Amino acid sequence: MKIETLIQQPEGRDLEFKEILPSKADLNKTIVAFANDSGGILLLGIKDVPRAIVGIDESDLFKLEESISASIIDSCSPTILPDISFLRVGDKYLLKIKIAKGNNPPYHLKSKGIEAGTYIRVGSSNRLANQELIEELNRKRNNISFDSLPVYAKALETVNLDTLEKHFDEKAKEKLTPTILKKLNLIYQEHGNNYPTNALILLSDDILKEQIFPYSKIECAKFKGDIPGDFIDQKTIDGPLSIQAEQAYQFVLRHISKNSEFEGVYRKDRWEYPIVALREVIRNAIIHRDYALSGKDIKIAIFDTKIEITSPGNLLPTVDFNEMDSGQSDIRNRILAPIFKKLGIIEQWGNGLQLIANELKDYPEIKFQWSQPGMSFRISFIKSQIKSEKTHVHEINEERLRTTANDYERLRTIANDYEQLSLEQKKILLFLIENEKITRREVTNLIAVRNTKAYEILNAMVKTELITMFKEGRNSYYILKNS
Template identity: 35%
Template sequence: MGKDKLFSGESKNIEYKVTIPDKSEKYMKTVVAFANTQGGKLVIGIDDKTHQVVGVDKDSLFPIMDSLANAISDSCEPQIIPDIEPQTVDEKTVIVVTVEAGKNRPYYIKSKGKEKGTYIRVAGTSRLAYPEKISELEMEGARISWDELTCVGYDVTEAATQNLCKDIEDFRKKAGLSEHTVSKEQLFNWKILKNKDDSVLASNAYVLLTSDYFPFSKTQCAVFKGTDRTVFLDKREYTGPIYKQIESAVDFVLRNIRLGATIDGLVRRESYELPLEAIREMIINAHCHRNLLDESCIQVAIYDDRLEVTSPGGLYNGLTYEEVMSGHSKIRNKLIANIFSQMGLVEAWGSGIRRIIGAAREYSLPVPTVEVFDDMFRVILFRNVQDSGNGSDFGVNGGENFGDNFGVNGGENFGDKNNVSKNGQKVTGTQQKILDCIAEDKYISAKKIAEKIGMSGRTVENNIKKMKASEILARHGSPKSGYWEIIE
């Protein structure tokens, strides 16, 4: 590491000490944290507040280096062997202790034990690792991922297995991949299923791909009014097989962003205001790389000015922000990643962020940003909040309520301005769609209507309430077994 970087200030992988503290624990936290995350350098002889090079007494140089080596070797479990060397800066000598990212994680201070002595590096500080992080570090050290573990007591059914095989085949076909039959035997080869004592056992990946068994395995989607989380306009929660959650979450976003059209000669071309490729990539990556030991769920949030996708867990196994942005990848969930690849959901490892940025550039959108925390990872795709004056007719969104997003008409669909007369009353386009559904099936539920016409349940309920008040629509019987009547 060059002088400019090494002495430009403390960071996630650089820490300064004027002298060696009397108590080794004060710097042992840093050594352990470096080994548990991305590695780093502890520099002795620099003031951590002023960044002034103070230096180390040359007569004490080698005794100090020996003392550091012995203290680190004796105090850390598993053993950490750093590279310790002197370096001359501005005619003064400092000691640089280089700690590599460790492979036998978790590392901890022996005297404090694993639970109270495991530290990780977060934004330039060494912090005590929370229990879920310690568990993940243990699996990193064992070279296994959580989705590979057996889900004890979970019953493998033939129906769920066949559905998964068929869905993988269907996804391959849609992705244009070579078609081949996916059988139960193939799931064994991929370690999705396991054989033990003539019994078929499910991996955690199998459970995630076939059910809603794990309560944390869900995707929460919401639309907010404005640019913060003060007012909900719509929210949905999707469970079940994670690839179906991805499809539902993508559809939710498309229903809640604007769908516009441009005229190319005599041809009308429709496109969403945000690139579909970027939306899919954001949500797929969130599921592929999330920390499954964290009981939080994936969140998809739509604001007036942006789309945010947040997944539990920070960067995995020492991966740095710079590596992520340059296309490097470390796979946190090996079996899930493999199935996503087989389905054609993942095209090339490490390309997700670059593909999102590239898609935004093609749409002339601001550059997407990535936010990394110790317990979460967030990708932000910005919307173009200015009205398009280039011949597009952006305004009516992809089936979801335009007014919910932009405060138009008190929640009515923007395309409802062409009203139709019904029973002497005016009905909007949205209400007409509801009536059409009821005309087809008088027993249909409001929830099914919302799904069928692609609008929020709240929007459908509000419009039904208005039509009942205007005596356009009536409800007979109980909420569950009753039926609708369109009043002519």
């Protein structure tokens, strides 16, 4: 990247600007944090706010280079070798310190030791690593993934694998035998004994999953407005990992609209948001989240004008969401990922980001945005002011079909499975609560559909025993089943 472009970038995980050389302690914290993560660049001679090139006196460059090199080599352990260079922009000089991703973490300040001197990057700041993160850095050095670690608290033969066995039988067309478990590295052998791995416990129905990994769940919520607060609906998905993606995906579908239009005699449906992209992001959130981080779960938040999906753990340093068409692939959970592929949850390595990028081209009104708040990775699908023609045609009908938090409470009293109701069904049920009965013609006006579509919706509601049909001569009407 050219220096003119680089200095226009925001500070972040791998980039920091300083007007003057920081203190020795602050400098080395940044260097250690870069080495523990994906590497980074520190540029001296640039004022951050407001961004401006102030430069460094040319006569000081070599003296600064020697001072910085000596400080890093003397203060950081294991040894970090900085790549220091001078840059000229116009008539001003900058000093660039480039740190490569370290292959021997955890890097730390010698004077503080590993526990008190290991730093990581969180956004554009340096943070002291806790014991969990230090252990993760040790695993990274030894090329060990967290999901491969053994769980000694329970004998393998007592682990409840009912759901996983059923899925393997249905999707992989094979029995989940001890031989298969061993082949998939889901068991750990030690001194002649077999133990479940973290991956197997996460995939299990066992009560031990709740005890060891209470946050291996997805919290889903539909909020009223555009900030967390009043919710219309919520759901906790805490079963085996193999079923979480589908359940979360269905929750999202229940709370976004699907529009229809006709091209000749053919009907074409279009969702409010790009559902293929949403599905891929949900899958990625589950398979790539950091299960070693305690106290953090996946969150799916649906607002009036955006959907946010937040997963614990920073983006892997080898993946760049700014290059989504390049077929990138990297794996944090090396045991879980092949299982997901075997069960059909992951279709093909490296094509997830391409699927997202391709579908977003058909949704110019949706802004795709990613960020890394704290030790998390967040994807946002945001409605912009640009509306496609298809969306604009059905905008009024969508607004008419929206339900409120008060509606939610009323419907819960007459529908056992509120989450399965479509927006049209909710509107009809609310009408019946207030008016006792409804005709097919009234339904066509209420939800703005044709007569045949109204018949299909009403007939389905009769079959599911939500409503009952009565006839008066040649006319018919519908009432609530239990009224």
